[in-house]
Amino acid sequence: MTAEETYDQLIRRLKTLSERLWEGRCQAPDINAWLSNFDGRHCGDISSERLHALHLLASVSYFGLREIRVLLKSMFRDLYRYPIVQQLRRELGGTTDTDKIASCFTEELQATRFVGMGNPAESGTHLLYYFRQENSLPRSLFVHQHELLTSAATDPDADFSSSSLKRIVFIDDFCGSGEQAVRYSRTILRDLKAVSTRRSHPVQFCYLVLFGTSSGLASALHDSAFDVVDAVSELDTTYQTFADDSRVFRRPPDGIDITTSENLATEYGSELWPEWPLGYENGQLLIAFHHNIPDNSLPILWFDEGGTTWAPIFPRHPKID
């Protein structure tokens, strides 16, 4: 197959993806604008650079709103409900009495609060709305982080707002390096745990995400104070674009090779984000969501900071700290 034929084939693939899965994102002019970033200055040949860039783009896993909603259903069912039901059955002597289990589960649910990870403007909080809708949950189970306690954590009289509280579930879309979970352990989680100890009020702290890299989840589990860490979908090293066992280059089209692709992403990525040219903590991911794209994905896809002329294909809405 000639390079032109591979190019055409990739464009056809992108058209199908755009139409069927990517919610109409990435129309031909968007793709052309993005490809125009690659001017041959790193790999010596514009056509080759653009062909390799196109392959990377066609390998992106994009999760639209419809998929996110289904994943949030799965999160509640598989990561929250089932473990509790299993525990209840054990405690009830292995009962199969569905009425009894349902009634006990309702009690557990009422003793749970769901909180978005990060501040209210971030994706964790953004997802709560859909999470509640998809799982038909009452609004009372969702609170802001500051509503968990009766007063500031530093107040010696502070207590949990709900006396029956058993479980706090922090929800987020993505766990890349696990750093946020660790940071929470040193701040909010530390304060909440202190109240729990002071009041002799045991509370379980859960961190549930839609997607998590294997290393990020392991870090969150071992280095943070969360009791439970889980993801609907765990991304192993095959999702790292340039790993030895990368799924992106398992059977690349004619004219595409991993070395050129990595050079391309690294060289252009270095111009955009010198510290992490292949994504935060060397994430090397090709993953994007309806509402945003994680910074662990390749910066050539999303970099949209002022001061550069780079045209991103999935512009990232940066966090403003």
Added chain:
Amino acid sequence: MSKNPFEVTKAVDFTDEQIAATWVDLPGGGFANLADPRSPMPRFLVGGKGGGRTHLLRYFSYPLQRLRHKSNLIEGIRRDGYVGIYFRCGGLNSSRFAEKRQDESTWAAIFSYYTEVWLGRLTVDLIADLLTVASLELGSADISSFVKAVVGLFDRDMPLLSNNGNPLLALADTFHSIQKQLDIAINNVALTHHLNVDIGASPGRLVFGIPAAASLHLRELSGLVFAYLLDEFENLTLDQQRYINTLIREKQLPTTFLVGSRLYGLRTQETLSAGEENRQGSEYDLVILEDTYRSGAHHYGKFCSEIVRRRLREAGSDGGHSASLAEYFERPLGSLEERACENTRQKVPSGVPRPWLERLEQQLRTSGFAGDLPVLLARVQFSASPLHEKFAIFLLYRAWADGADLVEASTKNRASVERLLAGAKNVGKLETAYKHYRHDLYAQLLAELKLPQEYYGFNEFVRMSGYLPRNLLVVLKQITRWSLFLAENPFRGEKISLKAQREGVREASTWFLSDAKSLGRVGEGAQLAIRRLASLFREMRFSDKPVEVACSAFATDRQGLSPSATRLLDEAVSHSLILEVPIGRRDKNNRILLHKYQLNPMLGPLFDLSLALRGPANLSAADLNVIFDPGASDSSFSSMRRKVLARMDAPFRIDSTQEGLFE
């Protein structure tokens, strides 16, 4: 994303309102001439997938009549002269009426009663609705007489359910209840293995009796024909079709039938009436929609244009920008000759030999013409017009195949081609040959320059549809999708780019072939045969000396075809992968009338073929057996292909394995 006016391509997915809004009558007499629901002669409407049967039958149905005659329903219906009772055989889920430890005769009896009840229910519902919507002031005595007559059609007492004293609604409720009871019994037989059904009416009693009773007792309905519009007949089993055939044979006024089916769907014409068969022209008429479209090809073009315009208007796209639909689509700039020149200039750097000259040089050198090479190459070169150069080479190949003196022939041909290039008249046969072959030669030129083939223009898409309007909608759907992807503004003043047309056509073509996979084993066999036939046509078209212009058809008298090849060829025709051209051609030698078959033009772009229908390729029965017999191996096909192409590719040596004339 903007809305694609062609997104829905199946009438079954339309609401009644959409059926009405997208309805287009056939120019030159209209569909009523083909299928008159008032005609006492039952009629089968058959054809390939996407011929418009469902749209037509639904258009004749009562819900659409209701929409058409909003202001005065009864008057409108009386003007129509019929009421249409639409019924999808697929909705019966015919596999329910089989096996589960019940014998065939039991299921046959249950099926016929179930169909009686279903059609009876639809008719009673229709009458109840008609009387309500039309607010007819019928005496209660008339309605009671009608209801009493219908109840009397049952072989046993049929107590009516109560419905606030309204006997007609009570009758409708009773029919619903009977059908529900039947559904429960039939659905549970897999579990209970016991069919607890009491058959309440003899075959035909309800189907013919209810319309007769309505005609007799409800004076506003007297004189109306009750047309049963049975769609998707192909979904019925052989036995089930026998029952419907029996109803058709024993039809009683004021009832008639219009039956829609795929070409392959008519499994039998047998009836249950002492094994009698229904005969075309006697018990029924048969209309093949594609043949009708083809016989009035200019009407078909107009019909397609109107379908598209209606869609565009419905989508709010047709702002009157284009007087002709062709105006919506970009055309390539310049004549074929100018495009050939421009493409060559872009793809072949100056000083580099053109690929067709390089190939010729190689062939001549390896075939013993090395000494004449400079002369021969000089004779065929026309650097100002690559298409004329291709033609001069084609003429040289022709002389080579004929065993002529190449230097002499090329000298003579060069003079003629020069005159042709200069625009001289009366160049004779060569001028005609050039006119015939220039499109194929241009296609070859594009392929040799590694450029995609050109498929563009509304008329080309109509031709591509193969007389199945849905195919045209599929092509336009894919083209519009591509146009939207390319961020164009299709059908709103901006022309649809050549790229969108080319890619959309390719996608529609791919879809058409893969859609055949759904036909199961037949589909797999047909796919293989179609791929073989199409790839052979492609190689013939791109050979050094194509024999036929725009090669996409073949002719055969069918003698010598093996039974399995014949079966597969017929299956491919039934499923519209191959179109049989109604008036075949006579053999050049013995004047026997041959069947002419054309590869469905929907497949053309997938194999770089022309969409035009010209002369058929010369394939023997043995060749066709290799193509169509599912048992023929790939190596047999390769060997046959080599043999066929040996006559068309330099050095034009007939394969030694070829059979002699009298072998």
